[in-house]
Amino acid sequence: MTVRPFTDHDIHLSLDGELPAEEREEFEAWLDRSPDKKALRDRYADDREKLRLALAGVIDEELPDRLARFGRERPTPPRSWSWRTVAAGIVLFAAGSGLGYLAGAYSPSPTGGGAAQIAARAIEAHVIYSAEKLHVVEVGADQKDHLVGWLSKRVGTTLVAPDFSASGYELVGGRLLPADSRAAAMFIYQDAAGARISLYVARDSGAPDTGFKLREELGACALYWLDGGYGYAVTATNMSGDTLRALAGSAYQQLLAAQRG
Amino acid sequence: MDQKRTAIVAEIPHMRRYARALLRDRDSADDLVQDSLERAFSRLDHWREGDSPRRWLFTIMHHLFIDHIRRDHRRRAAAEVPIEAAHGVATPPAQLERLQSREVLDALHAIAPERRAALVLVALEGFSYAEAANTLGIPTGTLMSRISRGREDLRARLDDATRRRSIRVVET
Structure with a gap:
């Protein structure tokens, strides 16, 4: 490959996902050779992350009435992102799915407890990694078997990367993350429009099993549950309660089937 | 028509975030979103099927934002001082x-x-x-x-x- 000289201009291209794929490796090598350029890139990436976090919460704010009315001028109000409606939905899902023990455990603002911690970590990881353009995952979906085997081994339970293709989400890949000096696993999915969701799994021994609970933070929402000493969370941004609930239910069933299988 | 409305309404949270990035004051940002929505609904036929609703709406927002900046220009002659x-x-x-x-x-x-x-x-x-x-x-x-x-x-x-x-x- 011919190496072209890189400049600061390429730092912006790289941050904005506009650097041609075939030049990325050489670009990273150039950064490794130029510590000041690497520091500049990292600094810009850090500023961008601060900006994202500062504005992430706006997405889930309740709409002021003067804006909400645009959605009401039709027969059924479409305010599906209003999380106030999720509570009723979760109970309905639990009752309708045959998973009786999932019933009822809606908590609008969970505080403390191992399960809430799982959700907080899942949201944090989601916000940080789902915003990545270039380095979303460590191991891509093209090595799915290796990815699932590796993460199962590190986390210590039989995992599957649930199939969400019925909802339009395809596996991008996964990551290993630290959680209290132990390993946590994260699978990331993406739909055709580029929207991303993630499944987070971490060991959480000692805490009793829970039903589905909801946590919203940093502009993202997680539906999470504890089961058999492990915590699980499905996290998304700007997704309707119905869709997130369906995805979490599907993940639960696929994980359960794998662990029994 | 109803599908178009649903698609537009689903973009409101993103419009608000973009507006808040453009305008510091929350009410001014929501004013921009409201004006943009009103303009969008009055020109639904300008939106071509298949075009991303977000790009269309953000284009409308941008035009209104430029108007806003021009209107505001004289009033904001003094440099903005960040809040301590x-x-x-x-x-x-x-x-x-x-x-x-x-x-x-x-x-x-x-x-x-x-x-x-x-x-x-x-x-x-x-x-x-x-x-x-x-x-x-x-x-x-x-x-x-x-x-x-x-x-x-x-x-x-x-x-x-x-x-x-x-x-x-x-x-x-």
């Missing part, structure tokens, strides 16, 4: 996080509006250069120079904020 942030030596972690958010938003709103819009569309909303240039109605080269200058400005403003914060700590 910290007021003590010890800042608890939770407040520190809010302080960081406030600093980055202050810095963002201190940079030139056209650089701010370019940077936010690409870095925050994930538009490609081509999409952002199209939305803003400028050539890609202009967009790229606005983004790189915007990033430089943001970095310089954040460095100023950090310096101010440490000076205050030393003085206290």
Whole structure:
């Protein structure tokens, strides 16, 4: 490959996902050779992350009435992102799915407890990694078997990367993350429009099993549950309660089937 | 028609975030969203099937934002002064996080509006250069120079904020 000289201009291209794929490796090598350029890139990436976090919460704010009315001028109000409606939905899902023990455990603002911690970590990881353009995952979906085997081994339970293709989400890949000096696993999915969701799994021994609970933070929402000493969370941004609930239910069933299988 | 309305309404949270990146004041930001929605609903037939509702709506927002800036220009002759942030030596972690958010938003709103819009569309909303240039109605080269200058400005403003914060700590 011919190496072209890189400049600061390429730092912006790289941050904005506009650097041609075939030049990325050489670009990273150039950064490794130029510590000041690497520091500049990292600094810009850090500023961008601060900006994202500062504005992430706006997405889930309740709409002021003067804006909400645009959605009401039709027969059924479409305010599906209003999380106030999720509570009723979760109970309905639990009752309708045959998973009786999932019933009822809606908590609008969970505080403390191992399960809430799982959700907080899942949201944090989601916000940080789902915003990545270039380095979303460590191991891509093209090595799915290796990815699932590796993460199962590190986390210590039989995992599957649930199939969400019925909802339009395809596996991008996964990551290993630290959680209290132990390993946590994260699978990331993406739909055709580029929207991303993630499944987070971490060991959480000692805490009793829970039903589905909801946590919203940093502009993202997680539906999470504890089961058999492990915590699980499905996290998304700007997704309707119905869709997130369906995805979490599907993940639960696929994980359960794998662990029994 | 109803499908179009649903698609537009589903974009309101994203429109609000973009507006808040453009305009510091929450009410002004929601004014911009409201004006944009009214214009969008009055021109639904201008939206071609298959076009991304977000790009169409953001284009409308951009036109109104430019109008707003021009209207506001004379009134804002004085330089914007960032709100003084910290007021003590010890800042608890939770407040520190809010302080960081406030600093980055202050810095963002201190940079030139056209650089701010370019940077936010690409870095925050994930538009490609081509999409952002199209939305803003400028050539890609202009967009790229606005983004790189915007990033430089943001970095310089954040460095100023950090310096101010440490000076205050030393003085206290």
